[in-house]
Structure formats: structure tokens, C-alpha cells
Amino acid sequence: MSTPVLDVRALAFAYPDGHQALYGVDLHVHRGERVALLGPNGAGKTTLVLHLNGILGGGTGSVAVSGLPVTKQNVAEVRRRVGVVFQDPDDQLFMGSVHDDVAFGPANLGLRGEVLERRVRDALDLVGMADYADRPPHHLSFGQRRRVAVATVLAMEPEILVLDEPSSNLDPASRRELAEILTSLDVTVLMVTHDLPYAYELCPRSVVLSDGVIVADGSTYDVLTDEPLMAAHRLELPFGFDPRTVRARAAG
């Protein structure tokens, strides 16, 4: 088997105040996969995400990205390989214009001049925001800001895109547009979400994190239809949504 893009082994972590967030997490994600990371509030999802690009560390266990261990020395390369899109686009877009925000990441990688411009243009094209390059981010709609936030990370040409609650606060049309963009990208995706229909739509595989351990890892259909598992970890399908009927509809 090829080297996984993401290889997390026995990762455990406690915050300085003593709160233990992760108790030995194992997770492998292979190239081209789209994986949903599900779990109730406080399960440790964000803590796990912050380990993937070396923001948090110092616990036990290991994280490797395409074979490169996440350590202090490797942190710059790891952050190029792992692109994290945070939940609130206002946190991610901090520059005066969309162009500058998208250029920030690749410029930190040392890109300059025409190469940098091309990266910015290509990333904005991928999310359909090329016409907004000179706009200040705070004048865009929320859905547009979320798309630009994705572009800021794509411009770094990551090996894996990690999205924290990508569908939160989006209206249905923006939500669908983002789904179309994500499926059109040729990149490995790990998506942290509470939006189970969105996970089912976009991610063939789901992993459930609960109380700091992985309690399920399988096809999204199997996870979402496993009622005892779902109930045990405070996961609930929204009213009226049943993966069985959706699959039947898609098949028929």
C-alpha cells in the first residue's frame, strides 16, 4: 500500500490545564480520499485538526503527512502539505484584499512575481472568485468569503485539504456551490462536520471521533445507518433525512 497522505498513530494530548482531549487516535487517509470526521461537540475534533499541521503538539503518538513526521523542524513543509480551512472565514481572511489573502500563503512559501500571481489566479479560478481579486474580504457575502478561504489554502497546493465545518452558516445555494467546488477539486479532503447529509453527499468514508478516540471508521452509509452507534455518540440525522431512501433515489 502507498504511503498514506495522513498517518496518525496513537495520538494522545492533554491541554496545559489538564483537560485530556485525545486518548490515542489512529487515522489513515490515503491519496484522493474524501473523509468526513464526525463527532459530538467536545469530542476533540478541533484538537485533532490542530495537530495535523503542527499547531498543537507535545503529547504522545505521532502524525506524519505523506511520510513526513510532524515535528518542529518540519513544520513549514507540513503546513504547505496540510491546508486547514477554519470555520469562520473572518479569521482566515485578514488582509485588505482577496488577492493579498490568497497570496499570503504561497508568499510565505517563498513564491514571488509571476509564479505567485499564477497561483493566486488559479486558486481563485477553482472557487469561481477570480473577479473579486481586488475586493476587500469584508465586502463579500458569507458564502463568497468561505470560498475565498478555501482558495487561500488551495493556493499553497496542499496534499490534503482539512475543512472545519465547511457548511456552517451557509445558505442552501452557497452550500451546494461549495459542494460542487469540493467535488471538482483533485485533492484529498478531511472534513470536520456536524452536517451529516453533507458528509454523506461528499465523503464516501466517515470516521467518528468521540471522547478523544475513534469509535467508528467505515463507509459513510454504514456509519449513518448504524443506529446504536449514532445514538451512543450523540449523532443524529436531521428530520426527514434517511441515507437509505437517498441511496434508493440515487440508484433508481
Next chain:
Amino acid sequence: MGAGHGHKLHYHGHSPVHRAPAHAKVLALLGFMLLVVATPRGWYPAYAVYLLLLVAVVAVSRVPATYLLKRMVVEVPFVVFAVLMPFIATGPRVDVLGVAVSAGGLAAAWALLVKGTLGVLASLTLAATTEPRDLLAGLERLRVPSLLVQIMGFMVRYLDVVTDEMRRMRVARESRGFNARDVRHWPVLARSAGALFIRSYERGERVHLAMLSRGYTGTMPPLHTAEHREHR
């Protein structure tokens, strides 16, 4: 985008004043201010010349006078103070319209009023004719330390976000029947201000995380080719 577009102090235009390089405008403002402040308060004709100069610049910039005058309300606290001065100050008295006021206070009030007004008007003209980010680029060209320029950039970027948060908190307060009418309500306002401060602080942390995630190492990398900058 309607009313929301552009910064609230900026008046969109294409006049020579708008097109002048930002760093030149900053230097001009600074020079003008130093000159005004250094002028002895008795030199009345000099102040007339300053005012004419400023009015000429405003005329060339084609920013409507009402636009600037409305924004001059920020000066009101100083005006109030200036008006009080002749009555509070001690020393020899003179009669103005039959009221005895302090001569020293009157002179000081005049100086405060005229220098303050010229300063506010000049600054507003700069703000009206220069986009915030051009202003930042101008400061950078003037070799203002990059850290300071970055901080100002964040301020410009997050001013709207924080104002919006403040507005939502006020709406939430008022929706629960709160209305700040007298001093007894101040503790509530103070707590809101505290909450806003903590929220902004936490946002700062999250922004920093997002910056680190994209490889930030403490210095802002150059983001433009010279050619792209000219296109804007």
C-alpha cells in the same frame, strides 16, 4: 454593494488629489499640521491662508463640502472645551457682547478651535481621497516599521467585524428590553464592553492560528509584483 461599499471615510473619486501618491499626501498632511501647530496664535492672516489652501485642495478633490462637514462632528468635544475655556480660565477679563470673560482663555480657545479645525479638516480630506490600503502602502513606502503597518492593516480589516459584533450585542440587549438611559445602566454597558474585548482577543488568537497554518513566520511576505500594483 450600495452603502456598504468602500470605507466610511473614503469618498470615491478620480481627481488629482485622489490620484496623488499616498506617501506624498501623508507627508503633505504632516508638514501642514506641523506648520499650523507652530504658527503663533496671533498671526491671523496666516490661518486665513491655511484655510484657503485647504479649501482649494478640497475643491480640486471634488469631495462635497457637506460630506466633510458631517464627518467633522468628531471635533465636537474639543469645541465644547474651547467654548468653556474663556469662562473657566482666570486672569484679566475682557467684555465680549457684554459678558466678562478671561482674555487668556479666549486666546487659548481661539487657538484650540482654529488649529483643531484645520487639523480635522485636513485629516478628513486625506481619508476621503485615499483608500485605507493605499494609505498603508504609502506608510510602508515611508519606511514606517512594518509591524506598525501590519497592526494598522488588521485594524482596518477588523474594524467592521468588531463594529458589527458590537451592533449585534446591542440588538441582543435591546431585544431583552434593555435601554441605556441613565447611570445605573452603565454596569451592563461595561460588561458588554468587556465581553467584546474578550471576543476580539479570542478572534486575534484564531487569526494568528490561521496565519501560522499558512506558513507565517513573523514577517509579512511581499505579495505583489510591481506590475500588479500599478494595475490597481
